[in-house]
Amino acid sequence: MNRAIVHMDLDTFFVSCERVKHSELIGKPIIIGGGERGVVASCSYETRYFGVRSAMPMKMALRLCPEAKVICGDMEFYSKMSHEVTEIIRKKVPVLEKASVDEFYLDLSGMDKFFGCYKWTCEIADSVMKNTGLPISFALSTNKTVSKIGTGEAKPHGKLEIDAQHIKPFLNPLCIRKIPMVGNATFQLLSRIGVRKIQTLSEMPVDVLQQMIGKNGTELWRKANGIDETPVVQYSERKSISTEHTFPQDTINVENMQSLLSGMVEKLCFQLRKEQWLTSIVTVKIRYANFDTETKQVKIPYTAVDHTLSKYVAELFKKVYTRRMRLRLIGVRFSGLVHGNHQMNLFEDTEELINLYQAMDRMKTRFGADAVGRASGFILNQS
Structure with a gap:
């Protein structure tokens, strides 16, 4: 039986989403990105004519196409639209792989x-x-x-x-x-x-x-030579990566727990970027000394960057740790994963911050995941 494999790609996805909300943008040169010091997350075909490309520094893009309208971007709305398209396609085909x-x-x-x-x-x-x-x-x-x-x-x-x-x-x-x-x-x-x-x-x-x-x-x-036997892998949002830490002694030291969570997020984010995943669901898990286990989770715009995901984890930890009792375990899970070409949240990152992440990832790849990290992720003392 001859294989029949389809690749579908939403045209200038972020720009098209903005045009769904604002029809007056149709036909206009559009750049989606994060301010003067940021980079281009996406751009319309009207700006590409002038040489503007994704991941280009915003200053350079505006020199090439000064007439372009710059929009900061709404990853939450783009994620919602991505889910809608996924559901439309999923209902109509036997096997669907969401590549990004x-x-x-x-x-x-x-x-x-x-x-x-x-x-x-x-x-x-x-x-x-x-x-x-x-x-x-x-x-x-x-x-x-x-x-x-x-x-x-x-x-x-x-x-x-x-x-x-x-x-x-x-x-x-x-x-x-x-x-x-x-x-x-x-x-x-x-x-x-x-x-x-x-x-x-x-x-x-x-x-x-x-x-x-x-x-x-x-x-x-x-x-x-046009030869590729790679299968289409059925898309599932049940895929996840996670990590847990069981304390040697039950603890109530919130500061150390927050530092530990920060380190967990950093290691998981490095794994996300290394394997080219984006996450859309964050879960924090705790287990009290009496073995009661509680979790909190939140659905978020697709991302794979430490500082964004750390904020969600910190907020969830505050919500889930409500009893002033000692904890024996904490954990973090990222799920709702899709493969993503956009390994960084280009809407809020500056070019310098993206370069920093890339440099840190290179060091971790070469010397190990613990080779370099944020100070907030290190525990100086435990109790």
Whole structure:
């Protein structure tokens, strides 16, 4: 049976959400971001014409397109819209993978004889647009890689079908940057030997690629040849990461407990960013000395940054720890996870803060999760 894999991507998602609320913004150059010292979280196609891109410093973006309207962004509203789109698609397909807040993979294999996969996908895209007002693009092919590249070529508000016999003609003339796993370093390395088109890459000997870029060489060669057997993994918000700490002796030292929670959040956030997750549900758990266990949780806008999640954890701890009794255990859980390209909350972070997080993550990756941390996460003494 031939696979039928769809990649769907909401066009300029954050901008489109703002246009749902404010129709007068349609057709205007829009930048979503966090003030003068911040960076661009998203931008409209009207600003991209001038060279504005996501993650660009705001000052540079406004020099390129001074007419652009800057909006701080409302991640809570964007998260709500993301959930709405997810539910619309989930009800219509057998297998759905939510790849990030604004992109999805659908496995429609075997449904062609019932509906016609392309027609069925068109109806899903139309339903998203009709019920949310958000434009969405998609590509249908035999695997994730080709479908994702196809969606990029179809945008904005495009629809594309690439059947098995047309995969190579479709991929060959494209730049190797179009392959999802090709970052800037790999592109520069391959460019130096004249490999800039996917066809050239697909015709290289596999062992040469392995020598150049290591163990990922084979995978890159396969993708360049339109080969990808990665399955669509059923989306579930039950996924979570968590950590707990049982005290050697029951304690009532609130200051130490707050420091411990801060350290827990920092380690969990590093794991989120390392594995490219965003969380939308925060839970704090406590267990009293008499073994009574209580939890509090809150649904939040998608994020993976320490200072944002620390605030929620601190607030939940105050709400859940209401009895002046000693505690034997505390814990933190992040759930409602989705894979996210936006590893930082770009709406409130300055460029300096993003650089700080990236530097800390690099040190933790190299020397271990305990190599560097916030002072608030260290316990100086226990009682």
